[in-house]
Amino acid sequence: xxxxxxxxxxxxxxxxxxxxxxxxxxxxxxxxxxxxxxxxxxxxxxxxxxxxxxxxxxxxxxxxxxxxxxxxxxxxxxxxxxxxxxxxxxxxxxxxxxxxxxxxxxxxxxxxxxxxxxxxxxxxxxxxxxxxxxxxxxxxxxxxxxxxxxxxxxxxxxxxxxxxxxxxxxxxxxxxxxxxxxxxxxxxxxxxxxxxxxxxxxxxxxxxxxxxxxxxxxxxxxxxxxxxxxxxxxxxxxxxxxxxxxxxxxxxxxxxxxxxxxxxxxxxxxxxxxxxxxxxxxxxxxxxxx
Amino acid sequence: xxxxxxxxxxxxxxxxxxxxxxxxxxxxxxxxxxxxxxxxxxxxxxxxxxxxxxxxxxxxxxxxxxxxxxxxxxxxxxxxxxxxxxxxxxxxxxxxxxxxxxxxxxxxxxxxxxxxxxxxxxxxxxxxxxxxxxxxxxxxxxxxxxxxxxxxxxxxxxxxxxxxxxxxxxxxxxxxxxxxxxxxxxxxxxxxxxxxxxxxxxxxxxxxxxxxxxxxxxxxxxxxxxxxxxxxxxxxxxxxxxxxxxxxxxxxxxxxxxxxxxxxxxxxxxxxxxxxxxxxxxxxxxxxxx
Amino acid sequence: xxxxxxxxxxxxxxxxxxxxxxxxxxxxxxxxxxxxxxxxxxxxxxxxxxxxxxxxxxxxxxxxxxxxxxxxxxxxxxxxxxxxxxxxxxxxxxxxxxxxxxxxxxxxxxxxxxxxxxxxxxxxxxxxxxxxxxxxxxxxxxxxxxxxxxxxxxxxxxxxxxxxxxxxxxxxxxxxxxxxxxxxxxxxxxxxxxxxxxxxxxxxxxxxxxxxxxxxxxxxxxxxxxxxxxxxxxxxxxxxxxxxxxxxxxxxxxxxxxxxxxxxxxxxxxxxxxxxxxxxxxxxxxxxxx
Numbered sequence: 001x002x003x004x005x006x007x008x009x010x011x012x013x014x015x016x017x018x019x020x021x022x023x024x025x026x027x028x029x030x031x032x033x034x035x036x037x038x039x040x041x042x043x044x045x046x047x048x049x050x051x052x053x054x055x056x057x058x059x060x061x062x063x064x065x066x067x068x069x070x071x072x073x074x075x076x077x078x079x080x081x082x083x084x085x086x087x088x089x090x091x092x093x094x095x096x097x098x099x100x101x102x103x104x105x106x107x108x109x110x111x112x113x114x115x116x117x118x119x120x121x122x123x124x125x126x127x128x129x130x131x132x133x134x135x136x137x138x139x140x141x142x143x144x145x146x147x148x149x150x151x152x153x154x155x156x157x158x159x160x161x162x163x164x165x166x167x168x169x170x171x172x173x174x175x176x177x178x179x180x181x182x183x184x185x186x187x188x189x190x191x192x193x194x195x196x197x198x199x200x201x202x203x204x205x206x207x208x209x210x211x212x213x214x215x216x217x218x219x220x221x222x223x224x225x226x227x228x229x230x231x232x233x234x235x236x237x238x239x240x241x242x243x244x245x246x247x248x249x250x251x252x253x254x255x256x257x258x259x260x261x262x263x264x265x266x267x268x269x270x271x272x273x274x275x276x277x278x279x280x281x282x283x284x285x286x287x288x289x290x
Numbered sequence: 291x292x293x294x295x296x297x298x299x300x301x302x303x304x305x306x307x308x309x310x311x312x313x314x315x316x317x318x319x320x321x322x323x324x325x326x327x328x329x330x331x332x333x334x335x336x337x338x339x340x341x342x343x344x345x346x347x348x349x350x351x352x353x354x355x356x357x358x359x360x361x362x363x364x365x366x367x368x369x370x371x372x373x374x375x376x377x378x379x380x381x382x383x384x385x386x387x388x389x390x391x392x393x394x395x396x397x398x399x400x401x402x403x404x405x406x407x408x409x410x411x412x413x414x415x416x417x418x419x420x421x422x423x424x425x426x427x428x429x430x431x432x433x434x435x436x437x438x439x440x441x442x443x444x445x446x447x448x449x450x451x452x453x454x455x456x457x458x459x460x461x462x463x464x465x466x467x468x469x470x471x472x473x474x475x476x477x478x479x480x481x482x483x484x485x486x487x488x489x490x491x492x493x494x495x496x497x498x499x500x501x502x503x504x505x506x507x508x509x510x511x512x513x514x515x516x517x518x519x520x521x522x523x524x525x526x527x528x529x530x531x532x533x534x535x536x537x538x539x540x541x542x543x544x545x546x547x548x549x550x551x552x553x554x555x556x557x558x559x560x561x562x563x564x565x566x567x568x569x570x571x572x573x574x575x576x577x578x579x580x
Numbered sequence: 581x582x583x584x585x586x587x588x589x590x591x592x593x594x595x596x597x598x599x600x601x602x603x604x605x606x607x608x609x610x611x612x613x614x615x616x617x618x619x620x621x622x623x624x625x626x627x628x629x630x631x632x633x634x635x636x637x638x639x640x641x642x643x644x645x646x647x648x649x650x651x652x653x654x655x656x657x658x659x660x661x662x663x664x665x666x667x668x669x670x671x672x673x674x675x676x677x678x679x680x681x682x683x684x685x686x687x688x689x690x691x692x693x694x695x696x697x698x699x700x701x702x703x704x705x706x707x708x709x710x711x712x713x714x715x716x717x718x719x720x721x722x723x724x725x726x727x728x729x730x731x732x733x734x735x736x737x738x739x740x741x742x743x744x745x746x747x748x749x750x751x752x753x754x755x756x757x758x759x760x761x762x763x764x765x766x767x768x769x770x771x772x773x774x775x776x777x778x779x780x781x782x783x784x785x786x787x788x789x790x791x792x793x794x795x796x797x798x799x800x801x802x803x804x805x806x807x808x809x810x811x812x813x814x815x816x817x818x819x820x821x822x823x824x825x826x827x828x829x830x831x832x833x834x835x836x837x838x839x840x841x842x843x844x845x846x847x848x849x850x851x852x853x854x855x856x857x858x859x860x861x862x863x864x865x866x867x868x869x870x
Contacts, residue, residue, distance in 0.1 A: 341603065
């Protein structure tokens with residue numbers, strides 16, 4: 001009987017040591033057996049997937065699933081793509097991509113913003129928008145109908161990222177902006193309802209001076225957990241905290257929802273054998289939780 | 291109480307990533323805890339075995355076992371031999387060798403043949419007979435009393451393999467044959483009841499032209515799962531299918547029985563602490579399943 | 581509810597293959613999920629610890645713990661120190677150091693001696709005293725009030741080790757002695773009640789000739805499991821065996837208690853989230869078992 005099979009999650013991780021974070025969450029999400037594979041490259045993927053799809057009957061394949069993690073999101077994306085290419089016909093298992101927590105973090109950030117804003121009528125600015133989390137935040141916001149300025153210090157990189165997401169979404173809601181000075185930041189913030197800072201740890205993306213001039217700002221979300229803050233004046237623990245009329249979230253304030261989404265997504269993997277959970281699917285799962 | 295101990299299987303695998311196939315089968319065979327060790331060399335074996343034999347009381351040692359896998363059968367054989375040499379007196383656990391699935395595949399092939407033939411009165415031809423699966427097929431057939439022609443394109447390699455198996459079995463039922471041309475193939479097929487193709491993927495070992503002249507042939511088993519077929523005219527899904535009077539099996543047709551044998555062998559490991567499961571023992575377990 | 585969380589043990593091991601010994605003991609001590617990390621360096625530690633402390637609520641952190649093993653005790657010590665430095669405030673889990681079994685072995689040896697001697701009034705000689713087990717035996721004996729001669733063939737190394745332990749304990753009960761000849765051994769044994777041999781495998785630390793002149797000796801403990809014996813005339817199986825008036829223990833004679841201490845310590849890790857189990861704490865746990 002299908003229901004008798006233990007739930008096996010195959011963790012594919014490119015790092016030297018597979019994430020213990022992802023391992024604990026998998027266990028707490030009800031996985032029975034976790035098969036950890038680390039230092040995984042796209043070339044390693046096929047036999048690892050074959051072991052998943054050739055061992056159990058088709059009716060039992062929903063009790064096996066694959067999680068792609070690791071700190072390198074671009075490598076994770078390649079592994080995830082290779083996993084899906086290795087499937088054929090009904091010979092497939094559900095698979096989730098959450099390298100560096102990028103998908104669950106972006107989903108939690110956008111869902112947090114959506115508690116306070118009508119996203120379809122929102123003008124958003126994503127700072128650190130070319131990074132793995134930033135790109136996913138921009139993509140999810142645009143997917144909800146928001147107009148998004150994707151910001152980077154480099155206009156070239158911002159343009160490449162914006163174009164890539166617009167192509168992916170097949171509509172044109174993302175505009176690249178360069179923000180290498182306070183003046184550019186203030187200009188970028190004009191008419192913006194929502195700002196999300198998704199840069200690398202250690203960089204202050206929105207200083208106090210510029211922030212004070214963001215008169216239209218309603219919601220500010222800072223995904224940086226390590227000092228200094230990505231958005232000056234906030235706190236990592238902020239969770240819908242009113243700071244001078246702006247609802248602010250810090251990384252830990254968003255973290256509780258992120259964790260719920262991560263767990264719910266893992267649990268969901270075992271409902272059928274054909275789920276492919278990337279940013280949008282993980283966002284949709286998150287939406288059912290709030 | 292002995293019965294309270296969780297069943298631990300220590301998987302020794304020489305590959306970069308231990309086989310997920312073997313991992314899933316172990317779990318589905320009732321293993322409680324799988325300790326996966328990969329990139330294992332014979333030099334690594336002793337302390338890994340010591341951890342198995344020095345941790346539980348002698349009465350509980352049957353709840354720990356070792357599985358030797360990996361894609362390299364010759365390396366697996368060395369690891370298996372080293373494991374057994376590391377045991378002493380009652381300080382031992384059951385151990386199974388199934389690198390690259392060679393033992394379970396060979397056992398399933400010979401058991402499938404035995405459903406249709408009296409093996410003790412069979413004349414068999416094993417194509418790709420010098421490979422790891424081919425040698426085991428020849429060995430098991432000879433062990434059941436069959437006369438076996440072990441075929442290779444190289445007479446030298448066929449002779450070495452045939453001699454090695456005859457020495458192992460202590461009787462002389464295996465004859466080397468060279469089959470580098472259609473004419474040699476036709477000659478080799480003379481009076482043959484059973485042909486098994488066990489070559490590397492991608493090689494057609496028995497073309498249509500030669501096969502048609504095999505007038506005595508009753509059973510044909512092709513263990514190659516990847517096109518082109520090892521035996522022309524068959525299909526990978528064939529399972530005792532009558533093709534012009536010849537009962538044919540393809541790799542997947544044999545695969546169901548192979549999987550049953552694999553699982554039953556793993557389960558068997560935990561009945562006592564002194565089993566050593568190589569080709570013959572695995573064949574004997576398979577015999578109880580059909 | 582906290583009680584619902586599965587008990588996760590994160591095994592940090594510097595060897596190529598993490599110890600299967602430690603893995604089996606963890607399972608038999610009631611660990612539900614073992615996360616094995618091998619080839620661990622101190623530089624790898626922080627993210628592995630973050631995964632332990634950032635995934636479960638503070639009330640549930642007691643269901644996650646860390647075990648530091650591996651054959652290199654000095655590396656294990658560095659990993660253990662780094663683990664503890666990575667914790668902050670309530671964000672911590674219990675952690676145990678038992679690289680190469682040094683702490684549990686030393687605890688078992690000293691507890692065995694304490695069954696026959698008032699340790700606070702004991703004069704002890706630790707042969708192989710500069711090794712990882714020897715240093716811990718000396719440290720535990722001194723901690724119980726014994727006067728300890730820490731012996732090595734090199735006076736320099738003995739002095740360094742003795743000074744380091746005296747500094748650690750903040751009193752001055754350990755004296756270095758050089759024992760490179762029989763005469764020096766005999767002199768070192770003068771007025772000694774207890775001798776513990778904790779040298780590397782293969783070295784006879786106390787030959788028959790010197791041992792016979794140890795007229796005050798009451799207890800002899802040899803922790804070497806591999807022939808030749810570290811203390812001539814004993815047997816690896818000795819367990820409080822009277823040999824010419826001297827109560828003797830061999831490595832296996834001490835091993836049963838060592839194993840009990842190891843298991844009890846692992847179990848203890850899951851009672852609160854703030855235990856740090858090094859030699860003294862493990863000794864204290866052992867004391868409750870005898």
